[in-house]
Amino acid sequence: MKKVTTRTFAANDAGFTASAAVLAAGGLIAFPTETVYGLGVDARNTEAVARLYDAKGRPSFNPLIVHVASLAQAEAFVEFDEVSKGLAQAFWPGALTLVLPLRADSGISRLVTAGLDSLAIRVPDHAVARGLMGAFAGPIAAPSANPSGQISPTKFAHVADQMTGRIDGIIDGGDCGVGLESTIVATQPVPTLLRAGGIPTEAIEAALGSPLVRAGETGAPSSPGQLASHYAPNGTVRLNAENAEQGETLLGFGAVDAAVNLSPSGDLVEAAARLFDALHQLNALGAQRIAVSPIPERGLGRAINDRLRRAAAPR
Ligand code: TXA
Ligand code: MG
Numbered sequence: 001m002k003k004v005t006t007r008t009f010a011a012n013d014a015g016f017t018a019s020a021a022v023l024a025a026g027g028l029i030a031f032p033t034e035t036v037y038g039l040g041v042d043a044r045n046t047e048a049v050a051r052l053y054d055a056k057g058r059p060s061f062n063p064l065i066v067h068v069a070s071l072a073q074a075e076a077f078v079e080f081d082e083v084s085k086g087l088a089q090a091f092w093p094g095a096l097t098l099v100l101p102l103r104a105d106s107g108i109s110r111l112v113t114a115g116l117d118s119l120a121i122r123v124p125d126h127a128v129a130r131g132l133m134g135a136f137a138g139p140i141a142a143p144s145a146n147p148s149g150q151i152s153p154t155k156f157a158h159v160a161d162q163m164t165g166r167i168d169g170i171i172d173g174g175d176c177g178v179g180l181e182s183t184i185v186a187t188q189p190v191p192t193l194l195r196a197g198g199i200p201t202e203a204i205e206a207a208l209g210s211p212l213v214r215a216g217e218t219g220a221p222s223s224p225g226q227l228a229s230h231y232a233p234n235g236t237v238r239l240n241a242e243n244a245e246q247g248e249t250l251l252g253f254g255a256v257d258a259a260v261n262l263s264p265s266g267d268l269v270e271a272a273a274r275l276f277d278a279l280h281q282l283n284a285l286g287a288q289r290i291a292v293s294p295i296p297e298r299g300l301g302r303a304i305n306d307r308l309r310r311a312a313a314p315r
Contacts, residue, residue, distance in 0.1 A: 006167055008171075016128075016131040037154065044109055056143060062114060065182070094122075100119060102118055184197065184223060193212040231307050237292060244291045249288075252264075
């Protein structure tokens with residue numbers, strides 16, 4: 001990979017204009033969304049998308065999410081059915097990604113979809129993401145702005161530490177509020193949960209009026225990029241630990257004495273917002289063996305546990 005100079009852009013109109021010009025020239029710009037920082041490129045520029053895969057060290061079979069400013073803009077790239085339109089209207093802008101049939105005339109690079117005939121698309125709910133999309137006015141393909149397999153970034157410093165020298169710029173837009181990636185749903189052939197995320201499964205099922213099928217169940221589509229080992233901190237991870245054993249560092253949840261605590265009051269929304277920063281902190285502490293308190297499997301707890309299971313998976 002060629003080493004590049006990484007500029008910092010301010011989260012204001014001048015910064016949006018300058019970073020949009022970098023995107024238009026085929027460059028790579030990291031920017032905050034409400035979920036995590038994304039690493040954006042022009043989704044129509046195959047060479048730029050290839051550079052993005054290279055900068056992340058990402059296996060090229062793993063397709064990307066395209067970010068647009070509105071449902072109306074999304075309609076230029078994918079075909080909506082009644083169910084997906086209902087979900088878009090209910091949750092956009094917001095942390096829901098829909099996987100929908102790609103339009104033949106979309107102009108989206110085949111590298112973005114890794115050759116699939118579906119496209120993952122969402123409308124982010126974040127002033128800086130909106131500012132960049134407004135200035136660029138085209139589809140932005142953006143995975144999380146971390147090297148493949150490592151911890152997702154929720155702060156400017158996480159991106160600067162991990163991606164400086166690999167990307168053209170970072171918009172310094174503060175911390176991400178939700179802290180977990182978007183929930184991914186496909187609506188064909190049946191509404192299916194491909195990835196738990198920032199919008200609780202229960203909220204989507206309430207809007208649908210029926211339960212979501214889980215990816216991999218009979219008849220359900222699957223998401224190619226859901227690798228077993230992901231979000232890995234430097235230390236090993238042991239889940240559902242009531243206590244830290246000798247030599248372990250506790251990542252706590254609730255009223256426990258822990259080196260790092262996701263939420264002393266046991267609030268799942270707060271824990272989601274802190275999760276990735278907590279894993280970065282454990283790296284900074286040099287934690288070799290990490291024990292994690294039990295986290296309830298409801299609401300955002302499902303997505304937190306999904307990320308922690310991948311962090312704990314054999315590498
Ligand atoms: O919140 C988020 O979703 C963040 C921010 C930046 O928007 N992005 C993000 O992207 O998490 P990434 O690349 O880390 O995860 C994208 C996921 C992968 O698991 C990929 O396999 C899945 O989306 N995906 C993308 N296109 C797909 C498709 N056509 N069908 C099924 N899954 C798809
Ligand atoms: Mg990611």
